[in-house]
Amino acid sequence: MLTKTKIYLSSPHMGGSEQDFVNEAFRTNWIAPLGPNVNGFEDDIKKYIGGDNYHVAALSSGTASIHIALELLGVSAGDEVLCQSFTFSASANPIVYLGAKPVFIDSEVDTWNMCPELLEIAIKNRLEANKKPKAIVAVHLYGMPYKADEIIAISKKYDIPVIEDSAEALGSTYKGRHCGTLSDIGIFSFNGNKIITTSGGGALVSNNEDYKKQAIHLSTQARDNAPHYEHSSVGYNYRMSNVLAGIGRGQMEVLDDRVQARRGVYDFYKANLEKFDDIEFLEEPTGFYSNRWITCIKTKSYEQRENIRLELLKDDIESRPLWKPMHMQPVFKDCLSFTNGTSEKLFDIGLCLPSGSNLTQTDLDRILNVIAKTPNLS
Numbered sequence: 001m002l003t004k005t006k007i008y009l010s011s012p013h014m015g016g017s018e019q020d021f022v023n024e025a026f027r028t029n030w031i032a033p034l035g036p037n038v039n040g041f042e043d044d045i046k047k048y049i050g051g052d053n054y055h056v057a058a059l060s061s062g063t064a065s066i067h068i069a070l071e072l073l074g075v076s077a078g079d080e081v082l083c084q085s086f087t088f089s090a091s092a093n094p095i096v097y098l099g100a101k102p103v104f105i106d107s108e109v110d111t112w113n114m115c116p117e118l119l120e121i122a123i124k125n126r127l128e129a130n131k132k133p134k135a136i137v138a139v140h141l142y143g144m145p146y147k148a149d150e151i152i153a154i155s156k157k158y159d160i161p162v163i164e165d166s167a168e169a170l171g172s173t174y175k176g177r178h179c180g181t182l183s184d185i186g187i188f189s190f191n192g193n194k195i196i197t198t199s200g201g202g203a204l205v206s207n208n209e210d211y212k213k214q215a216i217h218l219s220t221q222a223r224d225n226a227p228h229y230e231h232s233s234v235g236y237n238y239r240m241s242n243v244l245a246g247i248g249r250g251q252m253e254v255l256d257d258r259v260q261a262r263r264g265v266y267d268f269y270k271a272n273l274e275k276f277d278d279i280e281f282l283e284e285p286t287g288f289y290s291n292r293w294i295t296c297i298k299t300k301s302y303e304q305r306e307n308i309r310l311e312l313l314k315d316d317i318e319s320r321p322l323w324k325p326m327h328m329q330p331v332f333k334d335c336l337s338f339t340n341g342t343s344e345k346l347f348d349i350g351l352c353l354p355s356g357s358n359l360t361q362t363d364l365d366r367i368l369n370v371i372a373k374t375p376n377l378s
C-alpha cells in the first residue's frame, strides 16, 4: 500500500549553507551566546530591511524580543498596554511578565489587523480614566501589514510608542518599507514554523542605536562594566547563540526565495479555489505586500470550516482555525477589550491552509482535491 506523508501547516525549509555556518561555529569553538555568526546574522537582517539606519539585536525568541521591547519603553507593573486582540498569545504574554495589563483592540476587515478607529476610542477611554497606555503592540498577522500610516498617526497624536510585532512578517513591506522598521521598535521571530527559522530565535530592530545596546545589555544579564560581576538592574538570559545564528545566516540567503514560494502557494490556492462562492481570500490593499506566511481562507460558516478542516485531517493534512482572539482567551478574561466582532467572526469561519515554502506541486494538488470534495461546498 502506498502511504501518504503528512502535510504540515508550515515546516522548516533549509537552504543549503546553514550547516556550513554551524560547522564553522564548531570548528572555531564559538559555542556561545555571542560570536561571529551572531554579528553576521544581525548584519544580514540589517542589510535586508534597509541598511545602516537600522540596528538589530539577535535574541533567543520573538517573545523575548517583545519582553525586552516593552521594558525599553518603560512598561512596568500596573501600566496598561494596548495590544491587538487577533494574534498569537506571545504578543500579549510579555505584557503580563512585567506586571502590566493588556487592553485588547479588535481588528478591521481590510487587513485583519488592529483597527485604527477602535485604537483611538480605546486611548480616549483610558485617558478619561487617567490611565494613559504606555505602549501599543500592533501585529502584521499572517504576514499582512497593518494600516501603518493610521496607527502611526494615532501613536504620534497621543505620544504612545508602537511595538511592531513582525514575528510573522519578515519579508513583507508597507508602501515599500519593510515590516519591522515602521515603528519605534520592531521584532521578528525565527521559530520553526516561521518564514525562516533558526530552530528558535528572535530579533529586536530599531532605528535607535541605543535600543540595540540596551537590548543586548538586558539580554545578557545586565552586567555593568567592571572586571567582576556588577549589576545595577535586573537582566535576562535572552541572547541568541552563535550556533543558531549560523542557521539564520544560511536562511537569510534564501529568504527572498521563501517569500516568492509562499506567495506562489497563495496564488495557487486563489486561482483554484476562487470558483467556490463559499471561499474568500484576504487581498492585499494597494501599497501592502504580504510575505503570505500562511494562506488563510474565510468560509461560509463554522460548520463548513470544520468540514474542510476534518476532510483535510482525514487525509493527514494539517490545517488550523485562525487565531482565537485574546479577548476570548480564558487567561485574559479579566482584561479590558474594545471589540467590533471582526476577530470573533474570523475565528469562527477562518482556516489556515498548509503554506510551507517546501510544499511540492503534488502536495498542493492533493490538498486542493480534498478541499474540492468537501460536502456542500459551492
Ligand SMILES: *Cc1c(COP(=O)(O)O)cnc(C)c1O
Binding pocket: 060, 061, 062, 063, 064, 087, 088, 090, 091, 139, 165, 167, 168, 188, 189, 190, 191, 200, 201, 202
Ligand atoms: C511566533 C510569534 C511570536 C513569538 O515568537 P517566538 O519566537 O515563538 O517566541 C510573537 N508574535 C506572533 C504574532 C507570532 O506569530
